Amino acid sequence: MAARRAGGRNRKRESPATPPGRLRIVAGMWRSRVLEIADVPGLRPTAERIRETLFNWLTPRIATARCLDLFAGTGALGFEALSRGARGVTFVEKSPVAFEALTRNARSLGATGATLLRSDAGTFLQGADPGAYDVIFLDPPFADGSLESLCAQIDERGLLAPRGRVYLEMDRGNALPGLPSGWQVLREKTAGNVRYALATPAGGTDDSEE
Secondary structure: OOEEOOOHHHOOOOOOOOOOOEEEOOOOOOOOOEEEOOOOOOOEEOOHHHHHHHHHHOHHHHOOOEEEEOOOOOOHHHHHHHHOOOOEEEEEOOOHHHHHHHHHHHHHHOOOOEEEEOOOHHHHHHHOOOOOEEEEEEOOOHHHOOHHHHHHHHHHHOOEEEEEEEEEEEEOOOOOOOOOOOOEEEEEEEEOOEEEEEEEOOOOOOOOOO
8 A cells, every 4th residue: 555644653754845645756757746645544655765765675677667556545656666667557446535536646747657446456466467567566554464365366366577576564563474485575674663575476586776
């Protein structure tokens, strides 16, 4: 999920120039452009410093990548990818309110590489094409505990292209989910109350940067 509700322990400290209820794209052609955060319980924007670290890891492969932002929310992860040169991003979001805000964000940016779909994540994965994605962003609500089953579904259906990457985000208090046989975690960090990691299926190599 690309967004987290701003409030309490999950509040992300934006730069003073970022208006309340907005988040900022970190780098690329849309650097410093702001995105609307939908007022939906449970939505929580991925912090700027996490996005900056993640996309440093992905620098060797994000240009021209085909990406899936499966719990898109506000779209911060997917729009960050497009801003940095991704070929295209499929945004999947089931909340009607969040989907409307996502649509407005795409329109505001003129994001021609964005494909927006209102759908449940599991339903979408059942119909996705094998090998369709170079990078998949998985940031579901912390409480739903679905990361392990989502990775299994991605693996069973072969949705990643060769040497693809899967981004995982979860509560800091949680261990990394069980991954399919042969998968490996390339990078893992914590920031605030968030644990995040980059994984790859069997045969992937670590060509990411610090």
